[in-house]
Structure formats: C-alpha cells, structure tokens
Amino acid sequence: MLGERDFDDWADRYDQSVAASDAAGAYPFAGYERVMDSIFSRVTARRGARVLDLGFGTAMLASRLYDAGCEVSGQDFSTRMVGIAREKMPRARLVRGDLADGLAPELADGPYDAVVATYSLHHLDDARKFALIRALLGLLSEDGVVLVGDVAFRTRAELESCRAAAGDAWDEDEIYFVFDELSREFPAATFERVSPCAGIIAIPRGQARA
Numbered sequence: 294m295l296g297e298r299d300f301d302d303w304a305d306r307y308d309q310s311v312a313a314s315d316a317a318g319a320y321p322f323a324g325y326e327r328v329m330d331s332i333f334s335r336v337t338a339r340r341g342a343r344v345l346d347l348g349f350g351t352a353m354l355a356s357r358l359y360d361a362g363c364e365v366s367g368q369d370f371s372t373r374m375v376g377i378a379r380e381k382m383p384r385a386r387l388v389r390g391d392l393a394d395g396l397a398p399e400l401a402d403g404p405y406d407a408v409v410a411t412y413s414l415h416h417l418d419d420a421r422k423f424a425l426i427r428a429l430l431g432l433l434s435e436d437g438v439v440l441v442g443d444v445a446f447r448t449r450a451e452l453e454s455c456r457a458a459a460g461d462a463w464d465e466d467e468i469y470f471v472f473d474e475l476s477r478e479f480p481a482a483t484f485e486r487v488s489p490c491a492g493i494i495a496i497p498r499g500q501a502r503a
Contacts, residue, residue, distance in 0.1 A: 311353075320459040321444050321467075324488025325412070328442035329354050331485065331493055332409055335440060337361045342406040345432070347392060348413020352378035358409075359385055366405075368397050369413075393417060396428060403432035411442040415467045422470075423478050426496060433498040445470035445492035447484055455490050470494060 314322035336342050336358055346367040349355040351374055359365045359382040366386040369375050375389045390397040392413065408429045414422050429439050446452040449471050456463050472484040472494060485493040 318488070320455060320462055320490045321464065322412075322491075324491030327487050328411065328491050328493060329357075331487070332411065332440050332442050333357050333361075335438075335495075336363065336407045336409065339406055343404070343434070345400060345405045345408045345429075347396075347408065347410040349378055349387070350374050350411075350413070352381045354409065354411055355385070356381040366400055368392065368400055392425065393421065395425065401428075401432065404434040404437065405432055406434050406437050408433065408437070408439045409442070410440070412444070414441060415443055415469050418468050419474070422468075423475070426479065430496065430498050435498065437498050439494075439496040441470065441494040441496075442487075442491070443470055443494075444490050445472065445484070445494060446490075447472045447486060447492070449473070451489075458489070 311322045311325055314320075315325040317323075333354060336344055341362050341364065342358075343364045344358050344366070346355040346358070346365060349367040349369050350371070355365050355367055355378060365382055367378070368388045368390050369378070370389060370391040372389055375387055378385070378387055386400070388397040388400055393416065414425070417425065426439055433439070444467070446455065446469065452469060452471055470492070472482070472492065475494065476482050479496045482494055482496045485495075487493060
C-alpha cells in the first residue's frame with residue numbers, strides 16, 4: 294500500500310497519470326473526470342457551500358470548488374500535496390493528516406453542506422470507512438450530504454468482473470466500495486455508476502442504520 298512518501302513522490306505527476314488512465318478508459322481512473330464534474334455540479338448547486346474535502350490530493354476538485362466561491366476545508370496525508378493545494382487555495386483551511394487515524398480534530402467543527410472524498414477512502418477497510426462516514430454525517434448541515442467518488446461497484450460481481458479485466462494492474466491492497474454492502478449500513482444512500490470501475494455514492498445526513 295502506498296505511504297506518504299509515495300504520494301509525495303507522485304504529487305508532481307499525479308494529474309498527468311490520472312488523465313492518461315481516464316483517457317484510455319482504463320482501470321483505475323476510467324471515468325475520473327466525469328466523477329469530478331458530477332460532484333462539482335452537485336456541490337455548487339448551493340451557492341457558497343461550506344465543503345470538507347477528504348484526501349484532496351493536488352486539489353483538482355477542491356480548487357474548482359474554491360474558485361466557484363465555496364468555503365473549502367480539507368485533509369490529506371501527503372505533505373507535498375498539501376503544499377500544492379495551498380498554492381492553489383491560499384485561503385482554504387487545509388490540514389495534513391492520515392484518514393486511517395480519523396478526521397483531524399480541527400476540522401470536526403462543521404456544519405458542512407457537503408463532505409467530498411474522491412479516490413481517497415479505498416485505503417481504509419470497510420469498518421473504518423463506515424465509522425468515518427458515520428462521524429461525517431454528524432458534521433453535516435440539515436440538508437448536507439457526503440459524496441464519495443471512487444473506484445466503486447454496485448455489486449460484488451461487478452467488482453470481480455473489473456478485477457478479471459484489469460489482470461495484473463489490479464491493486465490488491467486497495468479496498469473498493471461495493472454499494473450493495475454499504476447500503477446495508479446507510480439505507481438512504483444512492484449510487485451513480487460512471488464507468489465500469491467508477492461510481493458516486495451519496496449519503497444524506499442522518500441516514501446511518503440505527
């Protein structure tokens with residue numbers, strides 16, 4: 294599994310490698326631009342939204358939201374990526390921290406109109422994913438939403454089909470979302486399939502299983 298130093302080293306060429314994978318329609322980033330565009334449209338439908346971006350990377354999405362007038366906060370565990378993001382968003386509230394350890398305390402104030410996580414939570418096992426999402430739901434405004442864009446599948450069978458097609462390129466260290474399994478914990482969640490290996494999960498406030 295990639296660590297902080299790996300992402301620091303990847304930071305300056307991250308955007309190019311993602312774009313190449315997306316353009317080729319290849320795992321793992323096929324559909325990446327459409328994921329970002331869809332989440333951007335959902336968030337900016339609310340003028341001046343207060344947004345928390347988890348695992349913002351080089352701020353490909355966060356900087357668009359920032360430039361559109363959103364109030365952006367975020368957490369990422371790569372020191373280099375935080376630096377790149379700060380250059381793009383000098384007034385954003387950005388914190389370095391590993392999501393495996395949970396949300397940084399200084400970001401746990403809320404309320405947020407949207408919490409977004411794009412291609413970042415697949416480093417967590419399902420138990421940690423679900424615990425983090427439950428905590429985030431408690432930080433949302435009344436009509437707020439958690440939006441996850443990632444390598445994600447509606448069913449376990451779809452995941453296995455993608456794994457077979459990807460062959461040796463498949464990353465066994467990453468733990469991808471399977472919506473049918475997540476929806477048992479969050480019954481009001483919805484899923485939008487964007488490509489054979491990408492999807493958007495939306496979870497409104499207060500919808501975790503009792």
